Amino acid sequence: MPHLRPLLSQLTRAIGRHSAEVELKWMKGTLDNPPSGIRQSCRSLEEMVARRAAGEPLQYILGSQPFGPLELAVRPPVLIPRPETEDWTMRLAETLTPSPSRPAKILDLCTGTGCIPLLLCHLWPAGSIHATAIDISPDAIQLAKENAVLCGITAYGDASTQPLTTPQAKNTFMPILADLLHPEFITQARLEPPYDLITSNPPYIPQAEYDALPASVKDYEDIQALLGDSPSPHASGAPAEDRTKGLTFYHRIAALVGGHGLLRAGGTLALEVGAGQAPAVAAIVQAKAGVDKIDVWKDPWGKERVVVARR
Incomplete structure (x- = not known):
């Protein structure tokens, strides 16, 4: 034209x-x-x-990004959902089979837009999943709430409030503002373990790689959702050498799973990882999370993308 x-x-x-x-x-x-x-x-x-x-x-x-069959709202600075995350979430939905007679409790850490638990809520039968989604960013929590409404998922404001909509044998979604690295995280987030499934696409980019990212990423997407090297004193569970490799959050998640009973016997832990990180993350999970079986899933581009552990 x-x-x-x-x-x-x-x-x-x-x-x-x-x-x-x-x-x-x-x-x-x-x-x-x-x-x-x-x-x-x-x-x-x-x-x-x-x-x-x-x-x-x-x-x-x-203002939006497709994620499986969903159309999610996106806006800065909340991390834009990536195709590789969509791929493994769809695969996870096909691997596990919760039902209304045996509903699953899900915990999604570093939820961002809410894309992972909202897609699972959409794909699994009504009444079969109750998802809790955690993020440190108020922008992310607000956007996740909006996306729940947009996707027709029953959403709760937090653990102490009434639902934003009335549940009627529906899948439910509860976004909560909390700091995963805080020593009192479980209390702060008002978690109610154990969970049948724990998922996370945590920050995993090392500082050196973050510095080399294009401006289209660094200038718009939240550094807290990308940088896996945390200077926080709360991140003491990670050895010093791993805190420069983007692995801080994996140490924290594995320690929470292994030491605080977050994952039910028979439950599944699924962690997205960065390029070349799968062996290190699998070793961290093996050492700290108290799981029996660990698999690594590749993404459609042949990269090792997800560490999946089962208790």
């Missing part, structure tokens, strides 16, 4: 011709038919193109 040529040229200079053509169509499609219930931050195609040319991730500009 002739009137789009200046915008296409502007976008091409920033991201290349092919990507510009594809993304311009997505932008126009979102403006013409905005996803139901998702807050739009752009009022014109010109604004969208200007923001994208400046380096902002497309998902934040569109």
